[in-house]
Amino acid sequence: MVACAGGSSAWAQDGLQIAHGKKLVEANCARCHAIGPAGKSTHPDAPPFRLLHLRYPIEDLEEALAEGISTGHPDMPEFVADPQQIGAIVAYIRSLSR
Incomplete structure (x- = not known):
């Protein structure tokens, strides 16, 4: 029972x-990227x-997000995330590929 909880x-x-x-990603990426399961x-x-x-x-995104993604598409704004945000973004992106 404890294991289930x-x-x-x-x-x-x-x-x-x-x-x-x-x-x-809705706040920082959706302007350019399709962020959902379709579209x-x-x-x-x-x-x-x-x-x-x-x-x-x-997993390569973790380092890129920590360092500040500045080279995605040519006019992509720089985006730097803290460790908690990085974990959340990566978890969300992984959830899309399930």
């Missing part, structure tokens, strides 16, 4: 992290987030 808590935590990541990016050089795992390992 702990598992349930972990699922809830994952859900909160994914929801936080979604809010972050086309509004910027021709901005890949849809649901396809990022096909281009490179999602």
Whole structure:
């Protein structure tokens, strides 16, 4: 019974992290990128987030976000995230490829 309760808590935590990541990408990325499970990016050089795992390992985003992504598409604004935000963004992007 305790294992089930702990598992349930972990699922809830994952859900909160994914929801936080979604809010972050809505605020910072949705202007150019398709950030959901469907749709086309509004910027021709901005890949849809649901396809990022096909281009490179999602773990590589952690370092890029920590250092400040400044080279995505040519006119992409620089975006720097703190460790908590990075974890949430990566969790959200991973959730799209499930």
